[in-house]
Amino acid sequence: MKKFVCALLAGVMSMSLLAGCGSKPTEPDANAPADGGENNTTAGETLRMVTNAAFAPYEFVDDNGEVAGIDAEIAAAIAEKLGMKLEITDMAFESLLPALQSGSADIILAGMTVNAERQESVDFTDSYAKGVQVIIVPEGSEIAGPDDLNGKQIGVQTGTTGDQYCSDTPENGGFGEDAVQRYDNGPLAVAALLNGQVDAVVIDNEPAKALVAANEGLKILDTAYTDEDYAAAVQKGNTELLDKVNAALEELKADGTIDEILAKYIHE
Numbered sequence: 001m002k003k004f005v006c007a008l009l010a011g012v013m014s015m016s017l018l019a020g021c022g023s024k025p026t027e028p029d030a031n032a033p034a035d036g037g038e039n040n041t042t043a044g045e046t047l048r049m050v051t052n053a054a055f056a057p058y059e060f061v062d063d064n065g066e067v068a069g070i071d072a073e074i075a076a077a078i079a080e081k082l083g084m085k086l087e088i089t090d091m092a093f094e095s096l097l098p099a100l101q102s103g104s105a106d107i108i109l110a111g112m113t114v115n116a117e118r119q120e121s122v123d124f125t126d127s128y129a130k131g132v133q134v135i136i137v138p139e140g141s142e143i144a145g146p147d148d149l150n151g152k153q154i155g156v157q158t159g160t161t162g163d164q165y166c167s168d169t170p171e172n173g174g175f176g177e178d179a180v181q182r183y184d185n186g187p188l189a190v191a192a193l194l195n196g197q198v199d200a201v202v203i204d205n206e207p208a209k210a211l212v213a214a215n216e217g218l219k220i221l222d223t224a225y226t227d228e229d230y231a232a233a234v235q236k237g238n239t240e241l242l243d244k245v246n247a248a249l250e251e252l253k254a255d256g257t258i259d260e261i262l263a264k265y266i267h268e
């Protein structure tokens with residue numbers, strides 16, 4: 001599994017290539033302040049969060065059409081501490097970083113993994129959860145671990161760390177561009193797996209568990225990839241908001257709120 005740790009680091013270098021491939025560029029918000037939204041975190045104002053709500057249990061659209069899940073609850077707790085109103089917008093995963101950069105959003109909570117490439121364009125808060133990349137295959141698949149993915153078609157969500165690792169070159173521990181089929185979200189990648197369009201899906205462990213529970217005939221391989229840290233992200237240089245969110249997170253960790261929210265959605 002060491003190979004995937006290297007792949008993580010190396011994959012980081014190739015993200016700039018992937019960043020150009022998004023099919024849904026974010027339209028800059030006409031109402032966004034021209035200064036890029038900095039210094040607008042005064043109490044009483046709105047905390048504009050963006051996410052990609054096809055990543056249960058971190059974020060999903062509930063029966064009322066609202067974005068729910070771990071990240072929505074953590075963001076609500078943070079907003080409350082900051083005396084701000086929370087507004088959540090659902091968008092394509094690869095549009096999240098551009099939304100922050102253009103100033104049309106204040107914060108991302110999206111089960112987003114901290115990595116060096118992303119740190120060049122946004123600032124990450126302290127981590128609030130961990131993730132692991134896993135492989136989903138059909139029951140009875142001959143694929144038993146990462147090495148067996150050689151020569152197979154792998155489904156991933158566009159722009160995610162799973163995409164980075166898998167599409168990287170073999171020298172960097174990946175399987176190459178041709179091995180990867182990109183989908184707008186995890187459920188679509190899993191639908192392609194059920195249709196036989198791909199041989200495996202690489203995705204974070206908790207969404208993997210939810211997807212396997214919701215679909216018959218699939219299993220998660222025991223071989224875990226590299227560990228990842230999930231954190232919120234704010235616009236680069238917005239230290240005012242970064243410090244406030246980190247202070248809120250510290251209190252929410254200390255008083256058990258974060259653990260409570262995680263335990264509500266994650267059952268080992």
Ligand code: ARG
Nearest residue numbers: 052055110111112113160161
């Ligand atoms: N942890 C992975 C990453 O940061 C996947 C996150 C996908 N999140 C989502 N809300 N769809 O790349």
